[in-house]
Amino acid sequence: MFESVAPRPNDAIMAVMEKCKADTRPQKIDLGVGVYKDATGNTTILKSVKLAEEMWGREETTKTYVGTVGNQDYCHDMLELMLGKDHPALLEGRVGAAQSAGGSGALRLGAELLNVAAPNATVWASTPTWANHIPLISDAGLRMGSYPYYNRETLGVDFEDMLSYLDDHAKSGDIVLLHGCCHNPTGADLSPEQWDRLAPFMAERGLFPFIDLAYFGLGRGMNEDTYGLRKVIEICPEVMLAASCSKNFALYRERTGLIAAITKDADKAKTIKSQFGAIQRKLISMPPDHGAAIVTRILRDENLRGIWVQELDEMRERMLGLRQLLSEALNVQGGEAMAAAIKDQNGMFSTLPLSKEQVAVLAQDHAVYLMPSGRINIAGANVSNIPKLAEAILAVL
Numbered sequence: 001m002f003e004s005v006a007p008r009p010n011d012a013i014m015a016v017m018e019k020c021k022a023d024t025r026p027q028k029i030d031l032g033v034g035v036y037k038d039a040t041g042n043t044t045i046l047k048s049v050k051l052a053e054e055m056w057g058r059e060e061t062t063k064t065y066v067g068t069v070g071n072q073d074y075c076h077d078m079l080e081l082m083l084g085k086d087h088p089a090l091l092e093g094r095v096g097a098a099q100s101a102g103g104s105g106a107l108r109l110g111a112e113l114l115n116v117a118a119p120n121a122t123v124w125a126s127t128p129t130w131a132n133h134i135p136l137i138s139d140a141g142l143r144m145g146s147y148p149y150y151n152r153e154t155l156g157v158d159f160e161d162m163l164s165y166l167d168d169h170a171k172s173g174d175i176v177l178l179h180g181c182c183h184n185p186t187g188a189d190l191s192p193e194q195w196d197r198l199a200p201f202m203a204e205r206g207l208f209p210f211i212d213l214a215y216f217g218l219g220r221g222m223n224e225d226t227y228g229l230r231k232v233i234e235i236c237p238e239v240m241l242a243a244s245c246s247k248n249f250a251l252y253r254e255r256t257g258l259i260a261a262i263t264k265d266a267d268k269a270k271t272i273k274s275q276f277g278a279i280q281r282k283l284i285s286m287p288p289d290h291g292a293a294i295v296t297r298i299l300r301d302e303n304l305r306g307i308w309v310q311e312l313d314e315m316r317e318r319m320l321g322l323r324q325l326l327s328e329a330l331n332v333q334g335g336e337a338m339a340a341a342i343k344d345q346n347g348m349f350s351t352l353p354l355s356k357e358q359v360a361v362l363a364q365d366h367a368v369y370l371m372p373s374g375r376i377n378i379a380g381a382n383v384s385n386i387p388k389l390a391e392a393i394l395a396v397l
Contacts, residue, residue, distance in 0.1 A: 012131065012371060020369040028367035029385055031376040034184070034348060036218075036247060036315055039382050046250050048308035052297040066289045068277035070099020074292035077299040078243060078258050082216065082226050089233060089262050096272030097260035098280060099287045103214045103244025104136060106259040110210060110240050111140035112279045113261070113272070114175060123175040123210070124166065126150070128351070128373065130184045130212070133177060145169065147176075150186045152353050155341035157188050163201060172206030178232075180241075181225035182215035182347025185375035189219065189346050195228040199235035210240045217248040217312050218319065219346035233262050245295050247348070248312055256291030315379075319348060322378050322386065329390030334397065342378075351375045358396040366392035 010018070016032035035043045069075075075097040079090060089095050100106035114121065123142050125133055126149035138144045147169075148161040166176065178198075183189050190198065202209055209232045216225040233239050238261070245256040261272045280287065298304045323342050331339035342350050354362075354374040362368040368389060370376045381389055 016369055016371060019363065023363075023367055023369075025367040027385070027388065029369065029381060029389055031368065031370040031378075031380040031389075033380075034377055035252060036250060036319075036348065036379045037377075039318070041380075041382070043250065043252070046308065046311050048298050048304050048311055049249060049251065049294055051307070052294045052301070052304055055301075056293055056297055060293070065286050066099070066292075068098075068281045068286055069273055070280075070287040071289060071292040071296065072097075072099075073300075074099055074256075074296045075258055075260070077296055078245075079260060081222070081299060082213065082241075082243065083230060083233070087230075087233075093266035094263050094269050095260050096263060096269040096274075096276065097258060098273065098276035099292050100242075100257040100259050100280070101284055101287050102246060102255035102257040103212070103242055104132060104257070105255065105284070105287070106242035106244065106257040107133070107136050107212065108140060108283070109259040109276055109279055110242055110261075111137040111142055112283070113275055114208075114210070114240070115141045116275070118173055118175070118208070121174050121208075122170070123177055124170055125177045126162075126179065126183070128185055129177070129179075130214075133212075137177070142175075150183075150188055150351065152351070155188070155337055155351075155353065156344075157190060157194070159190070159194050159197075163198070166201075166207065167205070170205070170207055173208070175208045175210050176202060177210045177212065178228070180211045180213035180216060180229050181219040182349070184214065184347075185349050185351050185371070185373060187345030187347055187350040187378075188341070190228060192227050192231075195231045198228075199232045202232070203236045208238060208240070209236055210242070212242050214242075214244040215247050215347045216243070218316050218348065221316070222312075225346075237264055238262060245291060249291075249295055249298070249308070251291045251294065254291030254294070255288055256295060319378050322381050322383070323350075325383065325386045326378070326381065326390060329386055330393065332394065335394055338393075348377050348379050349375055350378060352393065354393075354396065361396050362392055366395070368392045 020030045122145045124145045124147050127146045147165045148158050151158045211229050219225045241260045243258040246252045263269045298308050327339040327343035352374040356372045359372050
């Protein structure tokens with residue numbers, strides 16, 4: 001049966017993790033895997049999550065299935081968190097949503113639905129984009145294209161090139177995949193002014209926005225990180241949103257996500273919700289409940305919500321502080337542009353102007369591990385090793 005099945009190479013992130021784990025040097029720095037780490041290098045369970053789990057453990061009365069669209073209280077609370085309680089789309093019932101198995105599951109549900117709704121459309125993704133975007137979406141049957149986004153020389157967003165390219169190549173009905181905030185892998189986000197231009201640009205050309213919000217709350221703040229999403233929904237008649245609780249609630253292994261479509265009317269929203277349920281049924285049947293139940297408990301309990309907001313603020317402020325320190329350490333002759341970019345970028349990631357060969361030297365000679373693309377996870381550093389990290393980066397440059 002399996003004679004023709006060939007082995008597959010390790011996932012790039014897993015390969016970096018394994019090399020770093022095997023390195024016995026005590027001063028090694030792991031900037032590879034995309035999870036938040038505290039100052040001790042651990043990915044801990046949030047206090048708000050622990051407390052919510054204790055409460056839920058006493059109150060939970062059944063382990064029966066949650067249904068193909070998952071926990072709808074969770075969907076409602078998450079949408080209110082991102083859009084605001086009084087958002088017109090919510091008040092008018094124009095949102096069809098389903099719980100998903102993490103942000104990846106949300107993206108796949110969205111891609112499957114888009115393949116039904118617009119099988120001849122092209123999905124345009126940024127250059128670069130999250131490594132799993134393309135296989136997740138293209139495997140659903142959709143054609144993929146790419147638009148210019150990150151300039152590795154200026155270390156910023158090529159916004160005018162992005163608009164020009166989409167204007168020339170994307171046709172009405174095509175889908176534009178956008179990072180709502182904390183762009184992975186670059187950390188270079190669209191500014192509010194750029195979102196203000198992008199939203200009408202897409203509406204005028206009939207382009208459909210598909211927004212991935214995997215890290216909201218970890219960039220500049222909840223309001224700031226959801227500005228682009230709210231602006232696009234305000235201007236564009238229909239929008240799709242994929243969100244994740246892996247990072248902002250640190251619920252990585254609980255696979256807690258959300259897919260939602262903002263539609264023109266309430267009847268269409270009900271149709272879309274039923275489609276999400278039907279698609280999920282054939283893929284995984286039903287999503288897991290635990291993470292969604294915990295998020296709902298946190299968001300509906302004033303005390304727990306306050307603790308979570310404080311913990312989220314601490315994570316975000318820690319990363320902003322590390323960015324500031326690394327920027328200062330790199331701000332020497334030859335590193336000025338990189339220093340400025342790191343300070344201005346958002347979230348866990350930045351992409352440094354390093355070749356694969358330079359990345360290999362960082363690992364071999366300096367025990368600094370990052371992705372071959374030059375992507376670093378700033379949360380993998382700490383105050384004590386920032387000087388060593390900066391020295392190593394400048395040495396290979």
